Amino acid sequence: MSKEKQPGIDEQMDLLLRGIEAVYTADELRQRLIDSQETGKPMRIKLGMDPTAPDIHVGHSVVLGKMRRFQDLGHKAVLIIGDYTARIGDPSGQNATRPTLSAEEIQNNAKTYFQQAGKILDASSGKLEIRYNSEWLEKLTMMDIIQLTAKKTVAQMLQRESFKKRLAADQDVFLHEFLYPVVQGYDSVVVEADVELGGTDQTFNCLVGRDIQRAYGKPAQIVLVMPLLVGLDGVDKMSKSKGNYIGVTDPPNDMFGKVMSIPDSLMENYFTLLTDLTLERIAELLDGDKSHPRHAKATLARTIVARYYDDTTAVAAAAEFDRVFAAKQTPSDMPDIVIPAGTIGIIDLVVKAGFVKSNGEARRLISQNAVSIDGKKITDIKADVNPQNGQILRVGKLRFGKIVLE
Numbered sequence: 076m077s078k079e080k081q082p083g084i085d086e087q088m089d090l091l092l093r094g095i096e097a098v099y100t101a102d103e104l105r106q107r108l109i110d111s112q113e114t115g116k117p118m119r120i121k122l123g124m125d126p127t128a129p130d131i132h133v134g135h136s137v138v139l140g141k142m143r144r145f146q147d148l149g150h151k152a153v154l155i156i157g158d159y160t161a162r163i164g165d166p167s168g169q170n171a172t173r174p175t176l177s178a179e180e181i182q183n184n185a186k187t188y189f190q191q192a193g194k195i196l197d198a199s200s201g202k203l204e205i206r207y208n209s210e211w212l213e214k215l216t217m218m219d220i221i222q223l224t225a226k227k228t229v230a231q232m233l234q235r236e237s238f239k240k241r242l243a244a245d246q247d248v249f250l251h252e253f254l255y256p257v258v259q260g261y262d263s264v265v266v267e268a269d270v271e272l273g274g275t276d277q278t279f280n281c282l283v284g285r286d287i288q289r290a291y292g293k294p295a296q297i298v299l300v301m302p303l304l305v306g307l308d309g310v311d312k313m314s315k316s317k318g319n320y321i322g323v324t325d326p327p328n329d330m331f332g333k334v335m336s337i338p339d340s341l342m343e344n345y346f347t348l349l350t351d352l353t354l355e356r357i358a359e360l361l362d363g364d365k366s367h368p369r370h371a372k373a374t375l376a377r378t379i380v381a382r383y384y385d386d387t388t389a390v391a392a393a394a395e396f397d398r399v400f401a402a403k404q405t406p407s408d409m410p411d412i413v414i415p416a417g418t419i420g421i422i423d424l425v426v427k428a429g430f431v432k433s434n435g436e437a438r439r440l441i442s443q444n445a446v447s448i449d450g451k452k453i454t455d456i457k458a459d460v461n462p463q464n465g466q467i468l469r470v471g472k473l474r475f476g477k478i479v480l481e
Contacts, residue, residue, distance in 0.1 A: 081149060084108055090144055091299070093354070094137075094347045096275050099282060099298040107269055107297060111150070118150040121268035121296070123208075123259055124192075125157035126184035131191040132320040133379070134304035134313035137348045138272045139195040141301060145270070146197045151204060153266050154192065156185050159209040160262075163255045191323050194383050204266075211265045212258060220254075226290040227257055227283065235279045256280045260287035268296045274303050304348060309338040318436070327380050331392035332473040334376035335400075339368050342375060350378045400472075412468055412476040421446065421458045430470040445471045448478075 081087070087108055088101070098104060111118050122142050124135075131139075142152045161181050189205065196203055215223070232253050233239065241248050256279060263271060263284035273281045278300050285295040303312040306319025313320045321333045337345065346357045360371040373393060380389035412428045419427075425437040425446060440446055441456045447469045448460060462468070466478040 081112060084112070087148055090148070091141070094301070095141075095299055096302045097278070097298075097300040099285065099300075103295075104270070104297045104299075111269075118145070118269035119153050119204075119267055120145040120150050121153045121155060121263060121266055121271045122273070123155040123157050123160070123262060123271075124188060125161040126181050126188055131188065131323050132313055132315060133323060133349055134306075134320065136195050136323060137301045137304055138274060139192055140349070141272055141299065143196055146202050150269075151202060152196055153204045153206065153268065154196070155262055155266065156188060156205065156207050157259065157262075158182070158185060158207045159212040160255060160259050163251055163258065194323050206266060208259075208262050208265075212261070223261055223287075224254070224257055226287055229253075231286075232256070256283040257287065260284035263288055263296050264291045264293055267293065269294070270297045270299060272299050272301065274301050276303065302344075302348070305341055305344060307333055307337055309341055318439075321379075323383055327384050327388045327392040328395050329473050330380050330383065331376045331389070331396050332400075334379055335372055335396060336472060337372070339372070342368075342371060345379075346375055350375070350382070352378065399475075409467075409475040409477055411479040413479045413481060414462065416480040418459045418461050421453050421460055422456060424460060424462065424468065425470055428468055428470065428474075428476050430468075430474045430476070440470055 082090070084105060088105060091104065092098060092101065107118060110116075120142055122138055142154075146152050158178075158181050162178070185207075233242070235256075238248050238252075259280055260283040262268075264287055268284070268288075271281045271284055278298070281296075281298040281300070285298060288295050305311070306313040306317060307321070308317070308319045311317050311319060315322075321330055325333070334345070343357065343361055346352060346360070347354075350357075352360075360366045360374055373396075376396075377389040377393050380392050410429070412424075414424065414427055421441060422434050422437045425431055425440065426434060431437045431440065437446075438456045441453060444452050444454055446453045448462060449466045450469075453460065462478040462480070464478060464480050468476045468478060
């Protein structure tokens with residue numbers, strides 16, 4: 076790690092602490108940065124991801140983006156795919172036991188993580204280390220596990236907020252759930268993590284990692300806690316199950332349109348957590364005397380699309396958005412929806428178009444007046460329609476398709 080190319084320690088601290096919820100502790104981080112700069116030895120930055128779902132949304136990119144910041148400062152990212160811990164089930168933020176996944180589900184989900192995380196992380200040689208925690212956890216004997224669990228007390232484990240709530244509500248807490256934070260803390264011992272990153276729902280787990288490292292005679296990792304990104308609805312955290320997410324593999328036009336749909340109140344949060352714009356530039360964009368809110372939001376949308384694609388694609392997405400929504404025209408490029416001639420239920424049509432993955436999601440959108448054919452709203456979930464060649468099906472604000480009869 077070249078000393079000449081690195082910013083000063085104060086500037087590094089500003090960059091690394093931007094947008095965080097908490098740090099344990101700032102003084103330790105500063106000292107570790109100083110030590111790294113003096114020795115030329117990069118820090119090892121851990122992020123654990125259990126492959127519980129196949130896709131990553133931009134909410135996940137908050138911690139991935141922080142990991143990239145460490146990489147840009149010369150440190151090494153250690154991405155741990157929790158193929159073993161996913162079989163236990165992380166109780167973080169859960170008010171019930173999380174169901175465990177099969178080995179096949181875990182493997183299938185993990186396959187997509189590398190490609191998607193690579194949109195954010197620097198995957199070049201020496202900058203990224205990818206590990207599966209089954210590599211070491213499967214080798215633990217019963218005696219190893221007993222000795223590991225002896226590093227924490229039951230009283231300490233019951234400090235976890237989700238456990239407290241479930242016990243207060245007379246809901247079960249199972250012994251295997253105690254194992255999850257202890258076992259993932261052991262990951263930090265094995266990979267010799269200097270820093271662990273996580274969302275606010277992972278604070279307990281990450282701090283257990285500090286304790287486990289100390290118990291094994293290792294330096295305690297610094298923990299940086301990132302806020303959970305609020306979803307497009309402006310209410311709940313971003314989640315695929317709630318439908319309020321932006322996927323990192325969403326088409327650029329969809330990605331741009333989704334950002335444009337967020338409430339104005341979320342712009343500062345998204346600018347801070349999802350872009351590298353300076354705080355001064357963000358303040359300027361959000362100042363109503365210096366920038367119109369629509370211009371600010373369009374800048375945000377272009378910046379986010381460019382992050383996952385490129386500047387040219389982002390500019391094209393902005394132009395397409397203006398053409399469709401400002402000029403109220405149909406998109407220049409939309410998929411064909413090939414269906415047999417004749418009557419079809421509106422739910423079946425929306426599903427066959429590929430715009431939703433389930434009948435339930437189609438019902439929800441129809442009930443919300445978000446489905447139309449040639450501009451005519453369809454609000455009855457039981458409606459039968461008789462589409463004609465060339466008609467335009469619109470689902471939500473962003474999805475359009477041209478009817479093509481077989």
